[in-house]
Amino acid sequence: MPMPHHTQMQVIKRRLADKEGSQRTRELRDILTKLPGYRNGPYADIRKWVESQIDETRTRSSVVHRDSISVRREGAAQVALVGPPNAGKSSLLQSLSHVQIKVGAYAFTTLRPVPALTRINGVLIQLVEIPGLIAGAARDRGGGRALLGVLRGADAIVYCHDASQPSSALRDVIDEVEAAGIDLPTALAATKADDASQNDLSRLRENFPSMSVVAVSVLDDASLEDFKAAIWGLTGLLRVYPRTRGRTDDDPVALRPGATIADVARALHKEMESSCTGGRVWGPSARFDGQIVGRSHPVAHGDVVEIRTAG
Numbered sequence: 001m002p003m004p005h006h007t008q009m010q011v012i013k014r015r016l017a018d019k020e021g022s023q024r025t026r027e028l029r030d031i032l033t034k035l036p037g038y039r040n041g042p043y044a045d046i047r048k049w050v051e052s053q054i055d056e057t058r059t060r061s062s063v064v065h066r067d068s069i070s071v072r073r074e075g076a077a078q079v080a081l082v083g084p085p086n087a088g089k090s091s092l093l094q095s096l097s098h099v100q101i102k103v104g105a106y107a108f109t110t111l112r113p114v115p116a117l118t119r120i121n122g123v124l125i126q127l128v129e130i131p132g133l134i135a136g137a138a139r140d141r142g143g144g145r146a147l148l149g150v151l152r153g154a155d156a157i158v159y160c161h162d163a164s165q166p167s168s169a170l171r172d173v174i175d176e177v178e179a180a181g182i183d184l185p186t187a188l189a190a191t192k193a194d195d196a197s198q199n200d201l202s203r204l205r206e207n208f209p210s211m212s213v214v215a216v217s218v219l220d221d222a223s224l225e226d227f228k229a230a231i232w233g234l235t236g237l238l239r240v241y242p243r244t245r246g247r248t249d250d251d252p253v254a255l256r257p258g259a260t261i262a263d264v265a266r267a268l269h270k271e272m273e274s275s276c277t278g279g280r281v282w283g284p285s286a287r288f289d290g291q292i293v294g295r296s297h298p299v300a301h302g303d304v305v306e307i308r309t310a311g
């Protein structure tokens, strides 16, 4: 006589607690062999649940057992897209760059971090999709520690959340990031906005009052521009336009906040930094047009800068 099904479920969950990867799969298989073989009713449901867990564990295992995953940094800043499975992260990445990524109507389509470069305000920014952060990630569930390691190296986080879904899935992800002690500038993208109602958006804003919320849909170009503007805001990057022989470049140089004339010189050319004696500045950081300043003069967003060199 089998035990009552709800007791059985509790026993199973207890057996699985803190088991990951192949250990979890082995345990699930063992549980399966011992379940009574009813075709219908609660026991059949338990069997289906156990089978689905085997699949999910196998999928997650391909990112488990990797202590560190690294993403080579490119561009002026690295911004991570983080969110529950199926939130639309890959779709956003694809809309903003030329990478070909799998997009799927099911969870865990993306298994490893995927980087992609996008140009915002004339500056290349690296976006990285961080997949599969699930409850327990900070304790390494689903290979979470390696994924959080990648996230820790980023400059900012955009949380992505399907606006029509309940907030709890996103809350789980945010909790894991916080549990890992990661503290970066963040914004919240309410994804699939074409499918969401005003109510959904207000609810998100209410539930996450500390983050600025940007509604975005890959089907709406204007919303993608808003999304890019939000990313730019998070990077804190300054845009400075170099001027050589009386001509101002169309392509700006992106610099971190606090950058000086010497940093502008280095961004233009490695050798230029050592020979740089200062510069001339037009724009917000100059007291008057063409002001001559020293190497350590802090530049501001929108400055036009001409580097002066010795000799």
Ligand SMILES: Nc1nc2c(ncn2[C@@H]2O[C@H](COP(=O)(O)OP(=O)(O)OP(=O)(O)O)[C@@H](O)[C@H]2O)c(=O)[nH]1
Binding pocket: 084, 085, 086, 087, 088, 089, 090, 091, 092, 102, 103, 104, 105, 106, 107, 108, 109, 110, 111, 131, 132, 191, 192, 193, 194, 195, 216, 217, 218, 219
């Ligand atoms: N209507 C609508 N559907 C979208 C939008 N963006 C993504 N989707 C759909 O949402 C599903 C999931 O998209 P993905 O981009 O794969 O989501 P993901 O967050 O990368 O998912 P995982 O990598 O599996 O965690 C796909 O079926 C997409 O076509 C959108 O702006 N509007």
Ligand SMILES: [Mg+2]
Binding pocket: 089, 090, 091, 102, 103, 109, 110, 129, 131
């Ligand atoms: Mg994906």
